[in-house]
Amino acid sequence: MTTLIALIGPALHMLAAELPSQAPQGNNRLAAQAVIGSLFSVHILIAGLVSGAGEIGPAIEFLGFVRQRRRYDRLAHGLGRFMTLYFSFSSAIAILLITVLLVGYWGHFWTTMVTIGWWPLFIEAWTFVLQVSLAYIWYYAWEPLRAFKGVHMAIGGLLAIASFLQVYMIDIIASYMLTPTNPQNPLRLALNPTSYPLTVHRTVGNLAYIGFAFGAFCAIRFLRARNREDKAFYDWAGSFGVLWGVAMTLLQPIVGYSYAKEIQLHSYGSWYKMMFGTLSPVFLWQITLLGIMFITATLYFGRRLRTDGARGAGLLRAMSVGLVLTTLLAAMPYHLGFTYADVAAAGLNRPFWEGGLINPLGSMIPWKVLALMFYTLIAIAAVVWYLRGLPGVIWGSARRGEQRILMLMAFLTMLMIITMGFIRENSRGPFLISGEMTIQGQQNTQAPQPTPAP
Amino acid sequence: MGRIAAAYNWFDERTAIRSLIRKGLYEAVPVRGAWFYTLGSATLVLILLQLITGIFLTLLYVPSVTEAWASLHYLTQHDAFGAIVRGIHLWSAYILLFVIGLHMVRTFFSGSYKRPRELNWVTGVGLFVLVLAMAITGAFLPWDQAAYWTAVVVTNIAVYTPFIGSFLRALWRGADTVGPTTLSRTFGIHVWLIPAILFPLIGAHLALLRKHGEFGSYVNYRGAYRSREGVDVPPAPKQRPIEPPYPAVPTDELWAAPLETEDFYPHQTFKDGVVSAGLVILVFILAVAIGAPLEAVADPATTSYTPVPEWFFLPLDELLLLVPQQLIPLVLVLPTGGVLLLLALPFIDRDPERNPFERPAVMVPGAFAVLFVVILTLLGSGRLFNL
Numbered sequence: 001m002t003t004l005i006a007l008i009g010p011a012l013h014m015l016a017a018e019l020p021s022q023a024p025q026g027n028n029r030l031a032a033q034a035v036i037g038s039l040f041s042v043h044i045l046i047a048g049l050v051s052g053a054g055e056i057g058p059a060i061e062f063l064g065f066v067r068q069r070r071r072y073d074r075l076a077h078g079l080g081r082f083m084t085l086y087f088s089f090s091s092a093i094a095i096l097l098i099t100v101l102l103v104g105y106w107g108h109f110w111t112t113m114v115t116i117g118w119w120p121l122f123i124e125a126w127t128f129v130l131q132v133s134l135a136y137i138w139y140y141a142w143e144p145l146r147a148f149k150g151v152h153m154a155i156g157g158l159l160a161i162a163s164f165l166q167v168y169m170i171d172i173i174a175s176y177m178l179t180p181t182n183p184q185n186p187l188r189l190a191l192n193p194t195s196y197p198l199t200v201h202r203t204v205g206n207l208a209y210i211g212f213a214f215g216a217f218c219a220i221r222f223l224r225a226r227n228r229e230d231k232a233f234y235d236w237a238g239s240f241g242v243l244w245g246v247a248m249t250l251l252q253p254i255v256g257y258s259y260a261k262e263i264q265l266h267s268y269g270s271w272y273k274m275m276f277g278t279l280s281p282v283f284l285w286q287i288t289l290l291g292i293m294f295i296t297a298t299l300y301f302g303r304r305l306r307t308d309g310a311r312g313a314g315l316l317r318a319m320s321v322g323l324v325l326t327t328l329l330a331a332m333p334y335h336l337g338f339t340y341a342d343v344a345a346a347g348l349n350r351p352f353w354e355g356g357l358i359n360p361l362g363s364m365i366p367w368k369v370l371a372l373m374f375y376t377l378i379a380i381a382a383v384v385w386y387l388r389g390l391p392g393v394i395w396g397s398a399r400r401g402e403q404r405i406l407m408l409m410a411f412l413t414m415l416m417i418i419t420m421g422f423i424r425e426n427s428r429g430p431f432l433i434s435g436e437m438t439i440q441g442q443q444n445t446q447a448p449q450p451t452p453a454p
Numbered sequence: 455m456g457r458i459a460a461a462y463n464w465f466d467e468r469t470a471i472r473s474l475i476r477k478g479l480y481e482a483v484p485v486r487g488a489w490f491y492t493l494g495s496a497t498l499v500l501i502l503l504q505l506i507t508g509i510f511l512t513l514l515y516v517p518s519v520t521e522a523w524a525s526l527h528y529l530t531q532h533d534a535f536g537a538i539v540r541g542i543h544l545w546s547a548y549i550l551l552f553v554i555g556l557h558m559v560r561t562f563f564s565g566s567y568k569r570p571r572e573l574n575w576v577t578g579v580g581l582f583v584l585v586l587a588m589a590i591t592g593a594f595l596p597w598d599q600a601a602y603w604t605a606v607v608v609t610n611i612a613v614y615t616p617f618i619g620s621f622l623r624a625l626w627r628g629a630d631t632v633g634p635t636t637l638s639r640t641f642g643i644h645v646w647l648i649p650a651i652l653f654p655l656i657g658a659h660l661a662l663l664r665k666h667g668e669f670g671s672y673v674n675y676r677g678a679y680r681s682r683e684g685v686d687v688p689p690a691p692k693q694r695p696i697e698p699p700y701p702a703v704p705t706d707e708l709w710a711a712p713l714e715t716e717d718f719y720p721h722q723t724f725k726d727g728v729v730s731a732g733l734v735i736l737v738f739i740l741a742v743a744i745g746a747p748l749e750a751v752a753d754p755a756t757t758s759y760t761p762v763p764e765w766f767f768l769p770l771d772e773l774l775l776l777v778p779q780q781l782i783p784l785v786l787v788l789p790t791g792g793v794l795l796l797l798a799l800p801f802i803d804r805d806p807e808r809n810p811f812e813r814p815a816v817m818v819p820g821a822f823a824v825l826f827v828v829i830l831t832l833l834g835s836g837r838l839f840n841l
Contacts, residue, residue, distance in 0.1 A: 067811060196836050200829060247818075251825060254776070258833045261776055365778040380822055387814030 024105055029440065032105045037425065039097055041418050046090035048202075048417065052210030053079045054131060054163030055203070056244070058138070058156025065149055075237050076156075079214065080139035087132055106439075109432050116183040117173045120190065124169035127162050134159040164203060171199045177433050178424070179266040193266040197259035204255055205420075208248035209413050215241025216410030219403035232396035238406050239304060239393075243383065245409065246297045250379050253290070253372040263427070267434050270427035275364065276340035279423055284333055286419050287368060291327025293412050294379045295320055300405040301386040307399055310392030312385040319382045326378065330371035334362035479719035482697050484670025484712035487564065488722055491668055492729035493557035499730040500550040501656065503737065504588070507543040508645065515595070517641035519634045522597035523751040530748055541741025547589055549737060551766050554585055562799075562820055565808035566669040570703050572800035574666065577659040579796045584652045586766070591644040593764055597637060602752030603761035605632045605640070614786045631754075667699035672808040674712045706806055763834075769827045772834035792823070 024032045057079035064072025102110045114121060138155050145152040175194040182188050215238045222234035264271040274283050302316035336357040337343040343357045350356030361367055428434050466472045483491070514533065516525040529536035558578065561567055567575035594605045609632060612622040628635025701710030716722070753759070763771040770789065777785050803816045810817050 191836055193836060197833055200832055204829075250822065251829060254826065255829060255833070258772065258776055258830075366780060369778060369781070380819060384815050384818045387818060 025440070032101070033439075036097065036101050036105070037422075039093060039101065040425075041421055043090060043093040043097060044421055045414055045417060046086055046093065048206045048209050049213055050083055050087055050090050051163045051167050051203075052206035052208075052213075053083045054135060055160045056207055056210050057083070058153065058160045061156055062153055065153060071233055071236060074233065075214075075240070077139075077142055078237075079210075080135070080142065082214075083135045084139050087135060091128075091132075106432065109437060112433075112437065113173060113177075117176065117189065119186055120169045120172040124166055127166040127169060131159065131162040131166055134162055167202055167206065168195075168199045171195055171202060174198060174424075178263065178270060178428055180433055180436055193262045194259060197255065197262050201252070201255045201259050204248050204251050205417070208245045208252070209417065211241045211243075211245030211248060212406075212410045212413040213241075215239075215245060216407045219406035222398065222403055223400065228396055235398045236395045238398075238403065239390075239395075242297055242300055242406055242409055243386065245413070246294070246379060247383055249290075249293060249297075250376055250383070253376050257369070257372060267428075270434060273427050273429075274423060276335070278339055279427055280335075280339065281333075282419060282423055284331065286416070286423065287371070288327060288331040289412065289416050289419060291323060291330050291371075291375060293409065293416065294375055294382075295323045295327060296405060296409055296412060298323055298379070298382045300402055300409070301382055303402050303405065304393065304398060305386065305389040307402065308393045308397055310389040312389035315385055316382055319378050319385070322378050323375070326371050326374040329361070330368055330375070332359060332362035332367070334359060334364070479717070479723070481664070481667070481718045482700065482715035483668050483718050483722045484674050485714040485716050485721075486674035486712070487671030488716075488725055489729075490560045490564070490671075491722065492726050493553055493560055494663075495726040496730050496733050497550065497554045497557055498656070498660075500546050500553060500733065500737075501585070501652075503546040503734065504543065504550065505649075507539050507546070510539050511543060512645060517595070517638050519597060519637055519752070522595065522637060523748070526596050526748055530746075537745050538738075538741050541745040542737055544746040545740040545744075546737045547592060548765070549733060550585060551589055553733070554582055558582055559824060563810050563817070564669065564671060565810070565813065567800045567803075568669075568709075568806060568808065569706065569800075569804070571662070571666050571669060574659060574662045575800050576797055577655055577662065579793065580655050581652065581659060583793060584648055584655065588644065588648050588652070589764070589766060591640050591648065594637065594640045595644065596748055597752050598749040599752055599756070599759050600747075600749050600761065602632065602754065603759065604764065605636055607761065607763075609636065611786060614783045616783075665699060666702045669702075669709075669808075670712050672810070674714055675808070676708050676713065709806055709808055765831070765835075768834035769830035772830040775834070 057076045060072050060079070061076035064070070064076065098110070134155060138152070138159050141152060141155065145155075172190050172192070172195050175198045176183075176189060176192050179193045181192045218234040218238035218241060222231060222238060225231045225234055260271065260274070263274070273279050298316055298320040302313050302320060305311070305316065306313035334340070335343045335349075336352065336359060337346070337348070340349070343349050346357075348355075348357040351358050351360055430438050430440065432439050462472075511529070514525055514529045514536070516522060526540070530540060531537075561575065561578065590608060594601050594608075609623055609626050612626060613619040615622055624630070626636065626639065627633070628639055696711045697715070700712065700715070703710050770785075773785050773788070774782065799816075803813070805813060807813050
């Protein structure tokens with residue numbers, strides 16, 4: 001391996017010398033950023049689904065085996081089919097991004113990242129090979145290995161591990177860009193301050209996303225289904241998807257908060273930009289969107305139970321009202337100007353009843369923290385009540401309205417993923433590697449940290 | 455008749471040892487889920503390992519701020535096997551916390567705490583809290599930097615108790631700051647007070663276990679075979695005649711007696727032996743390979759030392775880091791509330807249903823509680839490496 005690195009190292013340096021020393025400037029830079037940002041968003045939207053399917057699919061197969069229910073097996077098989085169909089699409093975008101756009105526009109940055117993150121990228125490449133191999137074996141060996149379910153589930157387990165490892169390896173690179181540490185120490189590189197929170201955040205997020213996504217897919221199939229058996233299956237699978245998605249999203253407030261805390265401790269400039277700076281309106285939109293997602297899911301739960309007259313629908317409606325009130329609290333802006341700095345510069349950083357532009361009810365502590373706690377607690381109660389009511393549901397009898405809510409849930413989740421990606425990638429600005437390499441000049445530099453807000 | 459047999463008969467005539475062993479070894483236990491029961495016996499083996507190594511450590515350890523570190527340093531560096539005994543004590547404590555946690559999770563998910571086993575659960579929760587208390591107080595004793603700063607942080611947590619917080623902290627510390635009285639009081643709590651409650655509670659837990667018998671997996675009871683739409687009903691297994699200690703509840707037909715049982719000896723004892731022996735070997739390997747660290751002697755005046763929490767503190771530590779200063783008392787209410795809720799669990803969840811998929815009202819919050827603890831531990835684990 002040392003020989004391999006010794007061979008590749010000079011080649012990378014030669015390649016770096018051939019690459020443009022200047023990043024795109026002016027309008028060209030904005031256009032390049034827009035293209036890369038859009039393509040990355042598409043890549044993440046597909047790759048998140050593939051990773052999530054690689055983790056949840058084997059879990060559903062195992063659940064079906066334990067519970068001896070055929071519909072779980074059918075659902076897991078469907079997820080396997082999805083992976084085999086979309087794996088290459090997601091990979092093609094990633095390869096296009098790296099080989100053409102990143103190397104072409106930000107070549108110096110990319111060679112630097114490959115040099116620093118050689119080991120994670122090397123392992124990531126091999127887990128990618130492992131993931132794709134296992135995904136195809138898992139799907140195509142379904143029938144041949146039906147008599148050897150234990151072996152098939154073991155392959156599924158390996159697929160889940162490979163899917164997780166791939167996400168973790170690429171998260172090491174992404175987190176390093178936000179909170180760089182000593183790159184000479186592989187342990188410090190792998191355990192940089194935001195690598196754990198980002199990996200947990202993304203893994204849980206991918207699991208939620210695939211749940212909402214197949215919920216929406218099943219809603220479409222339900223509307224097109226002609227026979228009773230299919231209708232019953234897609235109705236159940238849609239409900240299972242949204243239930244799984246909400247159950248995973250419930251964990252995100254605390255994981256996301258922990259991630260933000262690490263950013264505050266280790267990359268204060270980025271955190272300030274998110275909380276008080278130019279990204280604060282987007283951050284406000286994100287926390288509001290989270291509330292809208294919980295409200296929508298609770299509405300689905302309530303409607304689905306009411307359709308069959310199952311118990312608990314009334315209480316779920318009351319919970320959705322509670323979630324609306326919580327979302328209103330979470331959505332309150334702290335400073336009634338674009339950024340806190342603008343408000344302070346105008347001398348208006350005092351409460352609005354004193355003629356200023358500060359709304360104390362919009363502060364993170366304690367109000368938004370309390371809102372996050374209420375989101376979680378109410379949504380846990382909604383999941384419990386829905387599960388309690390499920391024995392009264394007759395699968396296949398759902399109405400169109402519920403299916404529309406399932407599709408809306410998937411759309412909201414995609415919006416959330418794009419919003420979060422936008423915040424994270426832009427919070428580093430004007431840096432590509434926080435505090436070390438800028439987007440414009442690609443030079444190592446040190447930036448002054450903003451003054452803490454009161 | 456050989457002399458040994460004659461001696462055994464003599465002893466049996468006076469103590470009834472034969473029937474005692476027969477009762478102990480040949481009782482019926484459920485077949486399904488048997489590997490999961492081994493967590494209970496493994497917990498007991500690890501507690502006994504703690505007791506034995508603890509007795510050896512007290513032969514040399516001196517509970518005074520001037521001698522504690524030096525006595526352990528001598529034990530580690532110069533005493534034959536001292537480092538290994540200390541290593542076994544530390545690693546068996548770590549693994550004990552993990553295994554007792556798993557044992558509780560298994561009991562919770564399988565619904566084994568339900569009637570008539572409510573008091574098994576209550577005594578089990580008590581044992582879990584006491585083991586945790588043993589680990590916390592044990593962490594003070596080496597009186598190195600890590601121990602001193604753990605003592606400062608942990609005794610300070612007591613101050614957040616409503617109304618009597620300051621009194622509790624002063625009672626534990628014996629002064630305004632952590633010092634000699636804190637160490638001697640904590641030593642007393644660690645070796646006398648907690649074990650005095652722990653061992654009788656273990657006896658009660660085991661007695662109740664033998665009285666009601668193990669509750670196995672829910673799939674081994676008639677409750678699991680009620681016909682449901684879309685369920686592939688497995689054929690009923692060959693049923694062994696119901697025998698003591700079953701039926702545990704004569705009135706609760708579905709969950710009274712397992713469909714398949716086997717003798718405790720040799721079936722269950724073999725599994726218990728395999729798991730316990732495996733864990734003891736693991737403890738021994740860790741004790742030899744890694745040992746028990748001993749940092750520099752405690753220095754209250756230091757400004758350069760960065761305290762790293764013990765791994766079992768990580769969930770609480772991460773939570774304390776996350777919440778704002780104003781909400782810290784609320785966070786400290788969580789563990790207390792959690793323990794009270796655990797104690798009350800069998801009296802709240804009285805539905806006889808054991809199938810985890812059929813009791814979402816308990817399973818979902820329980821699963822989230824476990825997930826939150828795991829996630830907080832993961833999020834805080836970066837600090838173990840002091841990054």
